[in-house]
Amino acid sequence: MADALFALVVEDRQEDFDLIAMELRRSGFISRCLRVETEAEYVAQLQANPDIILADYSLPGFDALWALKLMQDTGLDIPFIVLTGVVSEETVVECMKRGAADYLLKDRLVRLRPAVGRALQERELRQQKRLTESAFMECSNRFQSLAETTKVIPWEFDLETWRFTYVGPQAMNLTGYPVEEWYREGFWEEHVHPEDKDALLRLRGSLDASPRDYDFECRLRSASGPTIFLQCVVKTLTNGNRTRVSRGLMVDITELKRVQRSLARHAEALSASNAELQQFAYAASHDLQEPLRMVSFYTQLLAKRYKGKLDADADEFIGYALEGSTRMSELIKHLLEYSRVGARKAEFAPTDCEAIFRESLENLQVAVGESGAIVTHDPLPVINCDPLQLGQVLQNLLGNALKFRNGKAPQIHVSAEEKQADWLFSVKDNGIGIEAQYFDTIFLIFQQLHARDRYEGSGVGLAMCKKIVERHRGRIWVESEPGEGATFYFTIPRDNPNGE
Secondary structure, eight states, rough: OOOOOEEEEOOOOOHHHHHHHHHHHHTTTEEEEEESSHHHHHHHHHTTTTTTTESSSSETTHHHHHHHHHHHHOOOOOOOOEEEEEEEHHHHHHHHHHTTTTEEEEGGGGGGHHHHHHHHHHHHHHHHHHHHHHHHHOOOOOHHHHHHTEEEEEEEEETTTEEEEEEOOTHHHSSSOOOHHSSTTTTHHHHGGGGGGEEEEEHTTTOOOSSSEEEEEEEEEOOTTEEEEEEEEEEEEEEEESEEEEEEEEEEEEEHHHHHHHHHHHHHHHHHHHHHHHHHHHHHHHHHHHHHHHHHHHHHHHHHHHTTTTTTTHHHHHHHHHHHHHHHHHHHHHHHHHHHHHHHHOOOOEHEEEEEEEEHHHHHHHHHHHHTTTEEEEOOEEEEEHHHHHHHHHHHHHHHHHSSSSSOEEEEEEEEEEOOEEEEEEOOOOOSOOOOGGGTTSSSSTSSSSSSSTSSOOSSSSHHHHHHHHTTTTEEEEEETSSSSSEEEEESSSOSSSSO
């Protein structure tokens, strides 16, 4: 059964209206029919937006052609079918020319059903077309607005005539050349940088007729003089005329190039500065060793030769000098080790962390024995890293866990957990812990939280751990509460083929 519809019937005879309504119901339309016979009634009912209008051709003081015009003037799209008892060819032509959907004789209402069905279907097709055109226009306007507010030029280039056949209007804003200028023969050769002329020539010379994607950079001299850098994304294809063309986008990357050059200069300057600092730290600490050894030697000689022969103050002062020279020697040694972390060449290799853990523990066996520490670990993986430096990290963290204990035997646990992009290592202890305000401070070189007479150290170990982990493109941090121990975490990327 057909869909329900509201039919507005313009008819001055009740019996004709009844026949029309009966034929609609017989045809299967669940319809609501309303009869009007004056212009005022008709105009009022148009506001209800009927589904179809069936109009007698001629009424007293009112006719179908005038009714059709009134409906069209409102902007409504309502199928309009003319009904009459008599007809001439000229009348039919005039009605159809004015926009009527169909013309029927009243004594042939059997044709009403297909006429109504066809008229409704044609209206639906018109509505769909309008919706499609509206959506297309909206999409086109959106694209045009987007293109005009970005530094992107859509374009098409004929590889046979060697001329642009389309260039987006934003080309004028970006390059200063009017769009018409782009269409001129020889525009590309005249304005492209001499070293980049081959960019399009390579597309022209390709023998492959199938669509292909290309991506290249070129430089274009702007109308005002400065060079514009363009990133071109291109597809070559054959159009309907069997002409080979290139279509794509030109993106203005001039600012990006400027930033890249600036970053490259800064990176080069930073690299040179780092190299100089590393060389200075190495040379300074190395050159300080010799005079320091001289001071230490003669201070020890003084202590040996004159201890007890001078007064108590002299013995105390000599002791301070010996202690200071020994500490200075340790600081210089650690500074040397710290400066070598960044200078070390990339020597990453598959490394068994179990072996690194055992070696670190062996190096600390005296401290482990003296403290009665219990050191456990989960299975440790094989990762790509610098084995020597990873050993330094583990040994430093284990050494700190042994050193900063709170009077009871240290309990230390080492683990490694595989994450999506990294290996997460942790070293957990039951020591004295760290206050949250010092979580970042402890990783700075020569930063110590405790007096030297309580906990020995130079304040270099954790700074070195941080530098090594960052060289491996990882990060290191601590979680702790005072008196509750500490857990140091560090990550090593799973995909870590080279050192920084």
